[in-house]
Amino acid sequence: MATTLLLERADVRTLEEGCVTADLSEARDRELVQRIGRGDEEAFRGLFGRYAPSAMALARRVARQPFLAEEIVQEAFLAVWRNPSGYDQQRGSVRAWLMGMVHHRAVDAVRREESQRRRVEESMVSDPLVSPDPADDVADRVDLPEERKAVRAALDGLPAEQREVIELMYFGGLSQSTISERLGLPLGTVKSRTLLGMRRLRGAIGGTAR
Amino acid sequence: MMRDHTRIEELLAIRSLGGLDPRDEAELEREMASHGPDCEECRRLETEFEETAGRLALALNPVAVREGFAEETFERAFGPATGGAGARPAETRRRGWLRPLVGIAAAVVLFAGGVLVGTAVTGEQPSEKTVLTFQSETEPGTLAAAFTPGSSGVYMVGTGLPTLPQGKVYELWLFTGDTPASAMCATPTSDGSVFGFSDASLEGVGLMAVTVESSACPSAPTTQPVFTAEVSA
Numbered sequence: 134m135a136t137t138l139l140l141e142r143a144d145v146r147t148l149e150e151g152c153v154t155a156d157l158s159e160a161r162d163r164e165l166v167q168r169i170g171r172g173d174e175e176a177f178r179g180l181f182g183r184y185a186p187s188a189m190a191l192a193r194r195v196a197r198q199p200f201l202a203e204e205i206v207q208e209a210f211l212a213v214w215r216n217p218s219g220y221d222q223q224r225g226s227v228r229a230w231l232m233g234m235v236h237h238r239a240v241d242a243v244r245r246e247e248s249q250r251r252r253v254e255e256s257m258v259s260d261p262l263v264s265p266d267p268a269d270d271v272a273d274r275v276d277l278p279e280e281r282k283a284v285r286a287a288l289d290g291l292p293a294e295q296r297e298v299i300e301l302m303y304f305g306g307l308s309q310s311t312i313s314e315r316l317g318l319p320l321g322t323v324k325s326r327t328l329l330g331m332r333r334l335r336g337a338i339g340g341t342a343r
Numbered sequence: 344m345m346r347d348h349t350r351i352e353e354l355l356a357i358r359s360l361g362g363l364d365p366r367d368e369a370e371l372e373r374e375m376a377s378h379g380p381d382c383e384e385c386r387r388l389e390t391e392f393e394e395t396a397g398r399l400a401l402a403l404n405p406v407a408v409r410e411g412f413a414e415e416t417f418e419r420a421f422g423p424a425t426g427g428a429g430a431r432p433a434e435t436r437r438r439g440w441l442r443p444l445v446g447i448a449a450a451v452v453l454f455a456g457g458v459l460v461g462t463a464v465t466g467e468q469p470s471e472k473t474v475l476t477f478q479s480e481t482e483p484g485t486l487a488a489a490f491t492p493g494s495s496g497v498y499m500v501g502t503g504l505p506t507l508p509q510g511k512v513y514e515l516w517l518f519t520g521d522t523p524a525s526a527m528c529a530t531p532t533s534d535g536s537v538f539g540f541s542d543a544s545l546e547g548v549g550l551m552a553v554t555v556e557s558s559a560c561p562s563a564p565t566t567q568p569v570f571t572a573e574v575s576a
Contacts, residue, residue: 174421181413186405194403204565206408207416208557214420215559224390229397236400240361245508284402302362303399309362324353331356331392339395 158280162227170217177214184228185210188235195239195306205242209234229339236303243306280338287337295330298323345384350374352388359392419562477553477570484535486570488515488551495544499529499553501537510558516568517543518550526551528560548574 162183168176185206192202212219212234220230288296301307301315309327313320354371357363363371378385477486484503490496499515507513512530516523529539553570 174417177420178413178417181416185408185413185416187400187403189408190403190406191400193406203409203412204557207412207419207565208559208561210416211420211559211561225394225397228401229394232397232400233393236361236396241510280398281401284398288399288402299360299399302357302360303396304403306361308364309357309367310364312362324357327360327362328353328356331359331395334399335391335395338398339391 159226159228163222166213166217166220166227169214177210180213180227180231181210184231187228188232191232191235192239194304195236196242201242202239205235205238209238240306244308284338287334290337291330291333295326295333298326299330299334302327346378346382348378348384348388351378351385355388355392359389359396361396415563422562475551475572475574477551477572479570482569486513486537486553488572490545492545496540496542497526497545497551499527499537499539499541501531502535504531504535504537506533506535507531507555511555512558512560513537513553513570514556514560514564515539515541516552516554516564517545517548518552519547520549523552523564525560525562528556528558530558545574550574 162180165176165180165183169180188206188209189202192205193199196202196205209231213231220227224230288299291299297316298312301312302309307315309323310320312318313323316323351371351374354363354367354374358368358371375382375385473492474487474489477488479486483505484501486499486501486504489498489500497515497517499513501513504513507530512528514528515526517526518524524543526543527539527541529537531537551572551574552564552568554564554566554568556565
């Protein structure tokens with residue numbers, strides 16, 4: 134019993150520390166965006182250094198072409214530089230805003246590619262989300278380890294059928310109807326699995342915008 | 344009594360992941376409009392799903408950006424560096440970008456003098472104009488530049504060009520040596536024609552090239568040229 138309590142307290146402390154870290158991290162991001170709004174080049178360099186590796190991972194995952202991924206990431210960061218007022222803190226965190234821009238651009242790009250299905254099939258076989266990766270040293274340099282763990286844990290915690298549609302949609306850049314065709318599922322099933330999965334994820338990692 | 348948000352919630356969840364089909368996108372817009380701009384529950388759902396989706400990116404292992412990529416991005420944002428120990432490898436990049444141009448045939452000078460492209464637009468008196476047709480190994484259609492040697496200003500005129508993907512434009516670059524300067528961006532119309540004018544100086548320009556770029560009109564080319572034309576001295 135004492136051991137259980139001890140473990141629970143440790144878990145709570147870890148959770149609280151993680152929240153504090155996330156708050157500080159988000160506050161720093163907001164400050165960077167505010168400074169970018171004043172034309173501060175160092176702030177832009179700081180934001181780039183902080184999130185370019187994550188943005189590149191996302192763009193490469195969705196677009197599957199390194200050159201295209203670079204264009205996507207560069208355009209997203211330039212959009213931040215040119216229009217930092219596009220960020221509204223009432224609408225969420227800086228990182229979600231930035232990754233949203235990268236993702237939207239990547240999805241737009243991949244939808245134009247006719248070979249989308251083949252790329253996604255290859256990616257799903259050969260490129261699991263959290264497999265050991267030589268870029269882990271990069272992860273160590275980007276100070277979001279707790280948040281990464283939380284996101285991965287939240288995804289791993291989904292029922293397999295919900296995780297599948299969410300990963301195909303977000304990381305594969307597939308539309309709901311394409312997923313329906315690929316998996317041989319009614320469109321309504323794809324929609325309901327997406328909603329159920331996103332509700333769970335929202336509760337775990339994105340319930341409130343800081 | 345709070346209205347039912349189940350359908351909106353479902354569509355917002357899918358949209359946040361980028362998976363919404365156009366028909367459902369239209370339905371979502373209609374639903375949101377029916378709830379009105381002051382629907383707090385709609386805003387809350389939208390914000391929370393966008394936040395959740397944005398954070399999913401963190402599930403991926405970060406990827407180290409290649410050497411030079413950061414500096415290229417900063418250069419596009421801030422303008423060229425001025426040198427020093429931390430000087431950016433911009434010239435290297437530009438030369439690398441130019442490499443595919445080697446071997447492309449010089450543009451054909453269609454004719455000189457009496458070209459009325461500028462006249463038709465500006466109403467000025469006819470003047471000595473040079474028209475260059477661009478060469479392309481990949482693009483159908485015809486693209487030409489018209490200008491008066493020694494003067495500022497260049498027109499870009501094209502016909503039979505392919506439709507560009509949404510958000511993409513043709514961007515004309517004027518090369519002085521191996522340094523490109525953006526002259527204009529233009530989007531072909533639905534019938535494949537394009538027309539644009541830039542008052543850029545042509546002094547020292549030895550090469551014109553056209554790339555397909557984002558509609559943001561980047562300050563340095565990010566893709567390989569699809570049309571090129573050498574400018575005679």
